[in-house]
Amino acid sequence: MLAGVAAKRLLLVVGVVLVALLLFGLVRGAIGSAILKSETLIPRPEIHLPPQPVFPASSRELHLGLTSKPSEQGVEADAHTAHDLPEKTADEHGGGESEDHGEAHATPLAVTEFAITNTMLSAWFATIVIILFFVLGAGKKSLVPGRFQSVIESLFEAIINFSSAVLGPGMARKAFPIVATIFFFVLFNAWLGLLPVYQFLGFVGADDDLIKVHLLRPAGTDLNMPLALALVSFVFVEVWGFKSHGFGYLTKFFAFGSIIKKGPFQGLIDVFVGLLEFVSELIRVVSFTFRLFGNMTAGEILVVMITFLVPLVATNFVYGLELLVGLIQSVIFAGLTLVFLSVAVSHQEH
Amino acid sequence: MEMMVLLQALDAEAAKLLAAGLAIAVGVIGPGIGIGILGAGAMNAIGRNPEAAGSITTNMILAIAFAEALGIYALIVSVILLFVV
Numbered sequence: 001m002l003a004g005v006a007a008k009r010l011l012l013v014v015g016v017v018l019v020a021l022l023l024f025g026l027v028r029g030a031i032g033s034a035i036l037k038s039e040t041l042i043p044r045p046e047i048h049l050p051p052q053p054v055f056p057a058s059s060r061e062l063h064l065g066l067t068s069k070p071s072e073q074g075v076e077a078d079a080h081t082a083h084d085l086p087e088k089t090a091d092e093h094g095g096g097e098s099e100d101h102g103e104a105h106a107t108p109l110a111v112t113e114f115a116i117t118n119t120m121l122s123a124w125f126a127t128i129v130i131i132l133f134f135v136l137g138a139g140k141k142s143l144v145p146g147r148f149q150s151v152i153e154s155l156f157e158a159i160i161n162f163s164s165a166v167l168g169p170g171m172a173r174k175a176f177p178i179v180a181t182i183f184f185f186v187l188f189n190a191w192l193g194l195l196p197v198y199q200f201l202g203f204v205g206a207d208d209d210l211i212k213v214h215l216l217r218p219a220g221t222d223l224n225m226p227l228a229l230a231l232v233s234f235v236f237v238e239v240w241g242f243k244s245h246g247f248g249y250l251t252k253f254f255a256f257g258s259i260i261k262k263g264p265f266q267g268l269i270d271v272f273v274g275l276l277e278f279v280s281e282l283i284r285v286v287s288f289t290f291r292l293f294g295n296m297t298a299g300e301i302l303v304v305m306i307t308f309l310v311p312l313v314a315t316n317f318v319y320g321l322e323l324l325v326g327l328i329q330s331v332i333f334a335g336l337t338l339v340f341l342s343v344a345v346s347h348q349e350h
Numbered sequence: 351m352e353m354m355v356l357l358q359a360l361d362a363e364a365a366k367l368l369a370a371g372l373a374i375a376v377g378v379i380g381p382g383i384g385i386g387i388l389g390a391g392a393m394n395a396i397g398r399n400p401e402a403a404g405s406i407t408t409n410m411i412l413a414i415a416f417a418e419a420l421g422i423y424a425l426i427v428s429v430i431l432l433f434v435v
Binding site for chain 1 (some may be wrong): 357358405408411412414418419422423425426429430432434
């Protein structure tokens with residue numbers, strides 16, 4: 001294609017342009033603007049921790065503050081307690097004192113309301129992408145795989161090799177579907193969330209043309225998705241424990257039988273250890289949940305804040321980091337499920 | 351004594367910022383040390399047995415996830431202090 005000298009020159013030009021953009025970002029971003037006392041290139045981003053309702057439009061407008069909270073007359077009395085909190089925050093919002101925090105004080109949904117949130121939408125989007133990916137890739141299986149099919153085959157092979165290293169080949173084949181599902185769901189949610197589409201699709205607020213409610217937001221940044229996945233993984237592990245040991249599985253946690261078998265001293269230690277195991281089994285759900293939620297939320301906030309501090313080039317490094325974090329978190333979620341599964345199944349009567 | 355005066359002079363907003371910073375700063379020390387120990391152990395193990403590098407790395411990442419979860423808890427507390435409370 002290009003001669004060696006021309007290629008070298010092109011590379012140099014690209015490098016100079018990138019450095020220039022980086023310097024421009026440093027000067028015009030929040031850091032440079034604070035020193036030079038000038039206006040920042042992009043306005044200060046708002047961080048939303050709770051997911052925002054998108055559909056139906058009425059709850060979205062309520063969230064945006066376009067319409068005021070409907071009066072309490074229409075709501076029956078038993079829902080009143082659920083509305084206490086929203087009412088209070090709505091008053092604050094109306095007072096105009098929470099201008100700097102914006103959506104942080106937006107009205108949360110009451111228990112009785114139902115709205116489709118942006119995280120739900122993006123979870124569905126990720127599901128559709130996963131289905132399309134695998135249907136297109138492996139729908140028509142040919143003996144000599146094409147490029148797409150061999151990618152999927154090698155992915156599956158890697159997962160099944162990993163799980164048979166932990167569980168042994170027979171069990172790995174049976175545990176494969178749920179482990180692979182968890183892996184791909186977390187991975188696609190994390191990686192699709194890095195698409196710029198997630199940042200620039202949304203609904204603008206009333207007063208300015210900044211996006212206040214995003215149409216899509218990575219599902220991992222909603223606490224409910226990691227919690228649901230953690231509960232699925234927890235129930236899966238426990239059901240398999242019961243399946244392979246029967247009700248003897250419970251003696252792992254409530255080892256009262258060993259008081260008789262091993263004498264009072266050793267028995268009491270066993271009982272205590274069993275209770276510890278029981279507690280740690282429950283803590284596992286919390287740990288699963290917050291690990292994924294924290295990583296995804298931190299990534300989202302990091303991308304947004306770096307874009308605010310140093311616009312243009314610097315964000316790309318964060319994107320690289322986020323790709324790695326998404327992969328590691330999905331490996332960890334699926335891998336820990338496997339490890340706990342192997343612990344639950346291999347538990348032996350002592 | 352001066353510390354007490356300083357604390358009384360803090361308004362709620364400043365206390366919130368300070369708390370968020372302290373939460374993440376102190377909360378990350380432990381996981382940092384833990385991940386360092388884990389990484390050092392894994393490097394040692396790979397140095398002794400280079401053929402097992404693959405499985406050592408996998409296990410190291412799994413173990414790091416446990417240590418890292420604690421740091422993530424601190425991060426969540428800090429983020430909640432900043433944006434929700």
